[in-house]
Amino acid sequence: MFEKQRTSDENLQKEFNRWAEAGEGEKMRNHHLAITEKTLRLMNLRPGERVLDLGCGSGWATRLLARLVADGPEGFGQVVGVDISDEMIRQARAASKDFENTMYVWGSATQIPWEENFFEKVLSVESFYYYPDQDRALAELFRVMAPKGRLYILINLYRDNPYSLQWVDKLKVPVHVRSAAEYVELLSKHSFENVEYRQIPDDTPTPDDYVTKSFRSLDDLKAFKRIGALLLIATKPDFRTPAPGYTVY
Numbered sequence: 001m002f003e004k005q006r007t008s009d010e011n012l013q014k015e016f017n018r019w020a021e022a023g024e025g026e027k028m029r030n031h032h033l034a035i036t037e038k039t040l041r042l043m044n045l046r047p048g049e050r051v052l053d054l055g056c057g058s059g060w061a062t063r064l065l066a067r068l069v070a071d072g073p074e075g076f077g078q079v080v081g082v083d084i085s086d087e088m089i090r091q092a093r094a095a096s097k098d099f100e101n102t103m104y105v106w107g108s109a110t111q112i113p114w115e116e117n118f119f120e121k122v123l124s125v126e127s128f129y130y131y132p133d134q135d136r137a138l139a140e141l142f143r144v145m146a147p148k149g150r151l152y153i154l155i156n157l158y159r160d161n162p163y164s165l166q167w168v169d170k171l172k173v174p175v176h177v178r179s180a181a182e183y184v185e186l187l188s189k190h191s192f193e194n195v196e197y198r199q200i201p202d203d204t205p206t207p208d209d210y211v212t213k214s215f216r217s218l219d220d221l222k223a224f225k226r227i228g229a230l231l232l233i234a235t236k237p238d239f240r241t242p243a244p245g246y247t248v249y
């Protein structure tokens with residue numbers, strides 16, 4: 001079991017190191033910025049919060065988060081970026097030299113290298129469907145999140161956006177293709193509360209001369225953007241507050 005996990009993680013590391021070396025880390029910013037900005041608005045981030053960016057890639061979203069939680073009346077917020085690709089982590093560190101409140105750690109979603117009950121908010125952009133063992137990743141997220149912490153998983157590849165399924169065969173690593181309803185069930189199974197999902201359309205214009213290798217046609221790309229990404233939102237229960245009728249000793 002652990003051997004299988006290690007092989008999958010090594011494959012992901014190799015593949016995403018290749019992406020990083022090809023400059024894809026920063027290019028992904030262009031593709032994911034619009035849907036991420038909408039998500040950041042929903043996250044209601046405050047100065048002083050501790051945030052995890054899981055599958056942070058080259059760290060562009062980590063840096064957006066870092067600005068939002070930095071120094072303020074409520075304290076000094078920190079953002080930790082975790083990624084399986086050491087090359088992405090290297091690039092993220094190099095691009096974040098001016099930030100005092102970011103830290104990048106090389107590691108897997110299935111063994112998050114951090115202590116328990118720490119993060120008040122978690123963002124994960126376009127990463128979750130790559131995790132070979134999503135159950136284990138959710139157990140790890142639950143562990144490192146603070147009581148009442150809020151989880152925001154944003155993914156472009158899911159069954160209810162049929163246009164996104166055009167990539168599955170082009171990707172060199174296996175991915176999960178689940179529906180929004182299946183994801184909600186999965187998060188609920190892991191004891192997260194207030195599990196909900198939203199679809200986040202990408203409203204940026206698509207120029208008529210835009211060249212796409214990921215979609216069969218520009219019309220398909222436009223339809224994909226119109227349907228939008230899937231945003232999963234959930235809360236870790238507050239175990240410090242006993243349920244009515246229970247006493248905590």
Ligand SMILES: C[S@@+](CC[C@H](N)C(=O)[O-])C[C@H]1O[C@@H](n2cnc3c(N)ncnc32)[C@H](O)[C@@H]1O
Pocket residue numbers: 009012016025028029032054055056057058061082083084085088107108109110124125126127130131132
């Ligand atoms: C499509 S990229 C998105 C990167 C970044 N969030 C962005 O939007 O630009 C997916 C990222 O997830 C990371 N990743 C994939 N599987 C992972 C795992 N098991 N644990 C941690 N990171 C993983 C990859 O290395 C890659 O950087």
